[in-house]
Amino acid sequence: MTPRWIDTLLSNRGTEIAARVLLTFPFWASGLIKLLDFPGGVAEMRQFGLEPAWLFNGLTIFVQLTGSALIIAKRWTWLGAGALGVFTFLTILIVHAFWRLEGERAVMALHTAGEHVGMIGALILVSILALRPRPASQTTADAQRLIAASAGMLHR
Template identity: 45%
Template sequence: MQRYINTALDSGWLWLLARLCLMVIFISSGLAKLLDVEGGMTEMRAAGLRPDWLFTLASAAVLLIGAALILLNRWVWLGAGMLSVFLILTIAIVHTFWTMSAPRMQISLYFALEHISVIGGLWVTAIASRLRQRLADVCEES
């Protein structure tokens, strides 16, 4: 049984599937901002970001470019960094639970904690990508 698990964990298909699962939220959010620009601009106005059209397009670009880098397994560290900064800024600008009262505070806190967990997942992905590349390089040299 362990041999099958190890084979799956070493496989390229599971590596791609794991990255895809992590990127679903970023891809869907980025596409939503492009397909419903007015909705995206409403989000930006609600967060106090002006000009709303610029922040909507910039957000969509960061989300989709960062996700693409990770999915393509190219410059994963850069994609993970872009998306991590996006999430940190989202906490600082939108999910400011420390300025709110209950029950809004609790919901914002949960979103902030979720974002922090996803940031950890992004960093783990960047680390795993680097280690997989180093392993592939060593195997090629042998």
């Protein structure tokens, strides 16, 4: 049985929003960096042979920021997660192609590719969870129960 304070924490709307922000952090952070340092993003695209580099950088920024925003806002989550999932899969093929490398570089790329596969799974999961209706009992009282539970004030 799940402890009450864990149940309260996991059913809290704020926890859900925080989880969506954390899940998408690698994407929106990368998108913002590429936006704020556009020439650096273009150089990164060139490094991986993606031409025209300015276009690939712009598309990357668009996919990363828009996909993240859709997931965080819980609007068309499936579309945002799908776009980021395809993007992530393509980075495995283009950037982390461990089967083309040797030695330490191959091992590092393999580990990164594995982490990317895990991220794709998480993006699928957030899409599944977005389809589930939120129980009517989970309202703003969640925050009050969370505070009370964390202070040890809830009675069984």
